[in-house]
Amino acid sequence: MLFNxxxxxxxxxxxxxxxxxxxxxxxxxxxxxxLASSYFFYGWWDWRFLLLILFSTIVDYYxxxxxxxxxxxxxxxxxxxxxxxxxxxxxGFFKYYNFFLDNFISVFSFxxxxxxxxxxxxxxxxxxxxxxxxxxxxxxxxxxxKLKPTKDFIxxxxxVSFFPQLVAGPIERAKHLLPQFYKKxxxxxxKAVDGSRxxxxxxxxxxxxxxxxxxxxxxxxxxPDYYSGSTLILGLLFFTFQIYGDxxxxxxxxxxxxxxxxxxxxxxxxxxxxxRDFGEFWRRWHISLTTWFRDYLFIPMVKLNKNKKTIWKIxxxxxxxxxxxxxxxxxxxxxxxxxxHALFFxxxxxxxxxxxxxxxxxxxxxxxxxxxxxxxxxxxxxLVFSMVFFRAENMNHALEYMSGIFSESLFSLxxxxxxxxxxxxxxxxxxxxxxxxxxxxxxxxxxKIGLNWKQSIRISFYYAIIILIFICMGASxxxxxxxx
Numbered sequence: 001m002l003f004n005x006x007x008x009x010x011x012x013x014x015x016x017x018x019x020x021x022x023x024x025x026x027x028x029x030x031x032x033x034x035l036a037s038s039y040f041f042y043g044w045w046d047w048r049f050l051l052l053i054l055f056s057t058i059v060d061y062y063x064x065x066x067x068x069x070x071x072x073x074x075x076x077x078x079x080x081x082x083x084x085x086x087x088x089x090x091x092g093f094f095k096y097y098n099f100f101l102d103n104f105i106s107v108f109s110f111x112x113x114x115x116x117x118x119x120x121x122x123x124x125x126x127x128x129x130x131x132x133x134x135x136x137x138x139x140x141x142x143x144x145x146k147l148k149p150t151k152d153f154i155x156x157x158x159x160v161s162f163f164p165q166l167v168a169g170p171i172e173r174a175k176h177l178l179p180q181f182y183k184k185x186x187x188x189x190x191k192a193v194d195g196s197r198x199x200x201x202x203x204x205x206x207x208x209x210x211x212x213x214x215x216x217x218x219x220x221x222x223x224p225d226y227y228s229g230s231t232l233i234l235g236l237l238f239f240t241f242q243i244y245g246d247x248x249x250x251x252x253x254x255x256x257x258x259x260x261x262x263x264x265x266x267x268x269x270x271x272x273x274x275x276r277d278f279g280e281f282w283r284r285w286h287i288s289l290t291t292w293f294r295d296y297l298f299i300p301m302v303k304l305n306k307n308k309k310t311i312w313k314i315x316x317x318x319x320x321x322x323x324x325x326x327x328x329x330x331x332x333x334x335x336x337x338x339x340x341h342a343l344f345f346x347x348x349x350x351x352x353x354x355x356x357x358x359x360x361x362x363x364x365x366x367x368x369x370x371x372x373x374x375x376x377x378x379x380x381x382x383l384v385f386s387m388v389f390f391r392a393e394n395m396n397h398a399l400e401y402m403s404g405i406f407s408e409s410l411f412s413l414x415x416x417x418x419x420x421x422x423x424x425x426x427x428x429x430x431x432x433x434x435x436x437x438x439x440x441x442x443x444x445x446x447x448k449i450g451l452n453w454k455q456s457i458r459i460s461f462y463y464a465i466i467i468l469i470f471i472c473m474g475a476s477x478x479x480x481x482x483x484x
Contacts, residue, residue, distance in 0.1 A: 003253045004206055004473075011041065012257065019261055020187050027184055031158045034181075034261070038163035042126070049125040052090060057160045059086050060135045064142045064149035064156075076143060083139035087132045094124055096330045127167030129327060133292055135160050138174035140296060147175045155181040164257040168250045170268040170288035177265070185262030194447070195259030197462075201446050202252030204465050208472045209432055210245030212425045213238040220416060221391055224401045229410030232401060233384075238422075239391045240384050241429050244273065247286070252444055271440045273383075273433070274361050276375035278344040279354030281383065289327070293320055313349065318342045328390070333398055337389040344382055360441050428468075 002008060015037045023029035043050050063083040070076050138156075141147040150156045159178045165171075220227055220235030227235070251268035258265045272284035282290050298320050305312040318339065325338020348354035361376065362368040368376070385402075392398035416422065432445075439445040450458040 003250065003257075004203060004211075007044065011037075012260075016260055025184065025186055027182075028154065030185060031152075031154050031181055034163075035154055035158040035161065038158065038161035038166060041163040042161060042166060045126050046123070052125055052128070053131060053161055054157075056087055056090065056132070056135055057157050059083060060139050060160075061150075061153055061156050063139050065151070067139075067142050068149040080139055080143045084136060087136050091128055091132045094128060130169050130171050131160055131166060133171050133289075134174070137171075137292065137296070138178065141173070141175050147178070150178065150182075152182070162258070162263075164254040164261075164263075165265055168247070168254070169286075170251055170254065170266050171292055172266060172288065173292075177263070180263050188262065191259050191262070195256040197446060198252050198256030198259070198444050200256075200462065200465055200469075201444055202249045202254075202256060203469050204432075205245040205249030205252065208245075208468050209429055210242045210249060212472055213242040213245065213429070216416065216418070216422050216425070217242050217391070221397075221401070224397075224404045227404070227416060228412045228414065229405045229407045230412055231414040231416055232405045233410075234414045234416075236384050236387055236391075236405075240387050243387070243390070244269075245432075255444075267443055271360075271436055273380060274376055274437065274440055275379055276357045276361060276372060277348050277353065277379055278341065278382075279348040280357040281379060282341075282345065283358075289324065293324060297323070314346065317345060317349065321345065332395050333389045333392050336395070336398070337386055340386045340389065344386070363441060 015033070019030060019033055023033060039050055042053065060083050063079050066079045067076055070079065138147070138159075142149045156178065159172075159174065159181055162172075162177070217235055217239035220231060221239065224232060224235075248269035255265045255267070266288055268286060268288050270284040270287065272281050275281035275284055298316060301316045301319070302313065305316075321338040321342035322335060323338070325334040325336070325341070328334045328337075345354070348356075361372055388401050389398050392401060435449065436445045439447060439449050442448050450461050453461070
């Protein structure tokens, strides 16, 4: 069930009414309704995958209970690794089986040995990369005694399957989201209005920006031989805007929807395109994923480096970014994309500036300094070129696209079908980023924009957003991160 679909437009208000008007603020009934609604939401794609998420939930629930009763270190580690292996085995089979099989066969073929292997026609369960990491965080935190295990199976199952963020995040930590299922929730009008405003902005990002940019990005990427170098760069820009509008738009809708039901989800994007270096970018892009790897992979590995050797830190960074790239998909392009970002990140490590740009750029000022603007432009330029590998179908496609950019046609004017409409989309995208710039100190672009305006002007602003959403609805596309 897509957030930008008629199905969800009917589903959400029905669940909202049932949640607040039939449960009578009864915590157990609310949690059960959330669970039932989440399973219905997830089963809308393919009911068979409900068994997968249910099994994962049961395993981690009982692992948590086992850890609470067990003091023997070896047995505690066995319980933890049971959770990790079960979850990663599901993820590995559904997402990476064919990738490893094909590459295994290719290696043997390279050395002159022909072996046979049958690829499987596997359907990737929607959101498996997200809820797998979410449920593993519970087992790890219970093992480390940072979280008390729950005895409430309904609350735990609702936490794992919470429908607003189930299929594309944010990847919530158990110690942040799970306790919210224990607390009594009453309707808060201010929180609901703020949530609705964030949903509206998320839909604008997705439908107006991402879906329209996707049409041109797809057209140009699918036929790189037909276009000039300048047009290929424009295609890269369209895709970069698409993926940001698509994924951050989903996060905004998820966070806003959760607020309608009295929950607070973690911020997943903090205006990453205004970053001054790649250290800052990765603190602002897909925050729930990068902090997950930081806390559960990077920090534990750094602690093993007792002699504090620089080469060890470099190796850890490459491993982390390689895994982040591979997490996105079973393709060498994602691995290369991860390695490229590791290379972009390393200068901030060598200069010890990876934690320098912590605050918001040009905080309290309308215009950034020349140095800040130059840093943002340089970071964004490198980011855009790295997106070739994120979008390309395979390595040959990526290299073909890159070679097309650096050709004699690089300095010609861009030409493509529907260029006039494309220019309109570019203008709308520029206006969108201007709004994001003025809202960059908040949690989302329009959180506080217009609150001090006259009511008529503020309502006109919101109606303008709604009208644009309805005008652009015909270009609806599935969320990119559903494939991850």
